[in-house]
Amino acid sequence: MGSQGEQSAGAKLLGIKGDLVDYVMVIVGFGLCRAWIVSCLSASVASFGPRTDWVFLLAGAASASLTAMAMTRFVGSLPRMHERLTDVMTGLILGSAVCIPAAAWLDSSTLLLLGLIIGGAGAGLLQVIWGERFAAQNLFFSLACAPAAAIVTGIVLAMSSTDNQLTFVVIPILSLLLLVLECKRCKIEWKTGLPEGMVEDDVADSIISPDEHGVLRDRMRLGKDSAKLMLSIMVFSFLVRIFDAFPISGDDPFAMVGGSGAFSLVIVGAIFLAISFLLKDRMNVSFVYRLSVPIMIAGLIAMALLFEQRTYFSVLAVSVGYELFDILSWVLFGEIARRIGRNAAPYVFGIGVTFTFIGMAAGYVLSAVLTPLVNAGDVTIGTVALISVLCLAVVAFMVLPESAVASILSIKKPSKKSEAPKEEAEDETMPAITLEAKCNGIAEECGLTPREEEVLTFLARGRTLSIVARDLHIAKNTARTHIEKIYQKTGIHKQQELIDYVEEWEPEIALQERAAE
Numbered sequence: 001m002g003s004q005g006e007q008s009a010g011a012k013l014l015g016i017k018g019d020l021v022d023y024v025m026v027i028v029g030f031g032l033c034r035a036w037i038v039s040c041l042s043a044s045v046a047s048f049g050p051r052t053d054w055v056f057l058l059a060g061a062a063s064a065s066l067t068a069m070a071m072t073r074f075v076g077s078l079p080r081m082h083e084r085l086t087d088v089m090t091g092l093i094l095g096s097a098v099c100i101p102a103a104a105w106l107d108s109s110t111l112l113l114l115g116l117i118i119g120g121a122g123a124g125l126l127q128v129i130w131g132e133r134f135a136a137q138n139l140f141f142s143l144a145c146a147p148a149a150a151i152v153t154g155i156v157l158a159m160s161s162t163d164n165q166l167t168f169v170v171i172p173i174l175s176l177l178l179l180v181l182e183c184k185r186c187k188i189e190w191k192t193g194l195p196e197g198m199v200e201d202d203v204a205d206s207i208i209s210p211d212e213h214g215v216l217r218d219r220m221r222l223g224k225d226s227a228k229l230m231l232s233i234m235v236f237s238f239l240v241r242i243f244d245a246f247p248i249s250g251d252d253p254f255a256m257v258g259g260s261g262a263f264s265l266v267i268v269g270a271i272f273l274a275i276s277f278l279l280k281d282r283m284n285v286s287f288v289y290r291l292s293v294p295i296m297i298a299g300l301i302a303m304a305l306l307f308e309q310r311t312y313f314s315v316l317a318v319s320v321g322y323e324l325f326d327i328l329s330w331v332l333f334g335e336i337a338r339r340i341g342r343n344a345a346p347y348v349f350g351i352g353v354t355f356t357f358i359g360m361a362a363g364y365v366l367s368a369v370l371t372p373l374v375n376a377g378d379v380t381i382g383t384v385a386l387i388s389v390l391c392l393a394v395v396a397f398m399v400l401p402e403s404a405v406a407s408i409l410s411i412k413k414p415s416k417k418s419e420a421p422k423e424e425a426e427d428e429t430m431p432a433i434t435l436e437a438k439c440n441g442i443a444e445e446c447g448l449t450p451r452e453e454e455v456l457t458f459l460a461r462g463r464t465l466s467i468v469a470r471d472l473h474i475a476k477n478t479a480r481t482h483i484e485k486i487y488q489k490t491g492i493h494k495q496q497e498l499i500d501y502v503e504e505w506e507p508e509i510a511l512q513e514r515a516a517e
Contacts, residue, residue, distance in 0.1 A: 022137065022182070026145045029178030030130045031152025036171040037123050038157055038261075040100075040116060054361040056116045060124030061357035063092075067128050068350030085125060085346075092122030093172045101165035119172075124353055126175060131349030133182055134330065135337035140276075142334040146327045147272035154265030158258025222351065225404040226336045230351055232400040233329045234359035236296075239388045240322045241363025243303075243315070245371045246381055252312050260312050264319035272327050286402040288328050293396045296321030297389050304385035329356075332408050339496075435460055438505045446489040455482040459495055460502040 037060075041053045067085060099115030102108075134142050160167045222230070254263040275288065299317030306314075329352065337348040373379040439460055443453035451472075458468045469479040492498045 021185070022133075023141070023145060023148070025178050025182045025185070026130070026133050026141075027148040028152055029175050029182065030127075030133075030145065031149040032156060032171050032175035032178070033123070033126050033130055034149065034153040035156035035160070036168075036175060037127075038153070039160065039167050039171065040096075040119050040123065052113060052116060054364045055113065056120035056123075057357040057361035057364070059117045059120030060127075061354045061361065063088075063121040063124035064128055064350045064353035064357065066350075067125065068347050068354065071344070071347035071350065086129070089122055089125035089129065090176065092118045093126065093176055095119075096122055097169045097172055100168040104165050115168075119168075120357075122172070124357065126172070126179070127353045128346050128349045129179060130175075131330075131333060131337070131352070132345040133179075134334040135345035135348070139331070139335055139338075142331045143276040144273070146330045147269040147276065149269075150265045150272070150323060150327055151269035154258065154262040154269065157265070158262040222336070222348070225407050226332075226348075228400045228404050229329065229332055229336075229408060230355040232395050233325070233352065234355040235391060235395050235399070236322055236325055237356050237359030238363040238366075239391055240296075240318060241360045242367050242370070242384060242388065243318065243381075244364065245367040246374060248315060249311055254312070254316075260316045261319060264316055264323055268320050268323035268327065272324065284406075285328060285331070285408075286406045288324055289400075289402060289405045292321045292324035292328070293392060294321070295324070297392055300385040300389045300392070304382040304389070326356075328405075332405070335408060433506065435502065438502050441507050442490070442502065442505055448486065448489060452482050452486050452489075455479065456486055456498075456502075459483065459486065459498055462495070462499060 040056055070085070096115050096119030099111055100119065103110075103112035103115055134145065156171065160171070252259055254260045257263050257266075272288065296318050299314045299319075299321065302311070302314035302317065333348050333352045334345075337345040340348065370379055370384060374381060374384075436457060439453055439457045442448070443450075443456065448456060454472060455468055458471065463471075465476060465479055465483065468474075468483070469476045472479065487493060487498075490498065490501070492501055
């Protein structure tokens, strides 16, 4: 990504890797995207008798799920599919930017509903494409961008108003323009989403990886723990949104800073950033997860036992816990996409956005059903809160325990070798082993043929199936067969794992000498 391999001075001060300009553009662009979504949800509630926020969310879930489905069904034509998605996304955003203000001027409920539907579909796609920018960088990029974007969202919401129709025009268009600029800056064609110099065959081949039997597959699938994460974010979103329509007692103490919702976003973003920057490579995502669940439960118990009603402080506690988990989820989505392989981001983020939006929509629907029952005294807020606590406990202990979160994202501590002083590194007498020598040693250990050793060298350099076939002047099917054999003989199932294996491989003599030292 641009000058991704080099740290800018600003990024070094933060203790993170990457280009500072990339951070700023993704933070602001994604933050504006989320602020636009919240503004549209507020507008749908304020402008109709019945709640219609669930319509906006279901439209977004539909567009995100279709994106994920397209990624698995049209693997061979990803650039063309990506072109269509970006065209549709742009049209939906511009259409919503016209319809919603026009509906206010014309006092047309029908036009507003249309604007919310197409806006929801556009918002789902916009979040998915921004997710690609998260996955395109490393883990520390996500750990910095996700919470900082939450702060931007909170600030924008505090400064904007749903009564100002420019909110529905300026915010989404600014987010879209920043996305275009970021893609251009990273030398990615806006229409195809391909890095400069890459052809369509390379994209199709880059996502093909063998399964546990060594057979190459062209479908992307989530692992068990990743699927649990998607289900959990849906449940969390569902439980939080149930309480949005219930009355709140007292005056909002955070009204001067945009209200408790905007305040919680800023506070949570600041807490998450502080944890990320203080711990850095010692970051433990289980700690964030361990923090989010009890905070949510504390807010719900406060509603159930202390007040029998919603207060701003109990709402703030629930919001803080949920936002912590929401930010963590976006970090995990990026890591899942990086593990699956290049071009998996729309698939992973498509599923993530779908589950999040469905959970929110279901919560709003149930909220609309429960509100008259609460007002009539047939159901109490305390009862709903206690049931929500039970659901959270089930999710935390049975569906998504800490071990499942840790398995998705595990930050490796720096090795002793990387921490050694420069003087000791310069005194190192053992010569560096070349990539070719490592591949030769692995070939001898695993019984690879000379041709398979050649293919292994190409794979270790990150080359795709197309490039292997072209440079070795062999057919693609022949190259595919060699790759299958290599994976079978090495017991490795993904190209990135193979690259890591080759990089870390050392001859047995060297290992023995190190053990003796």
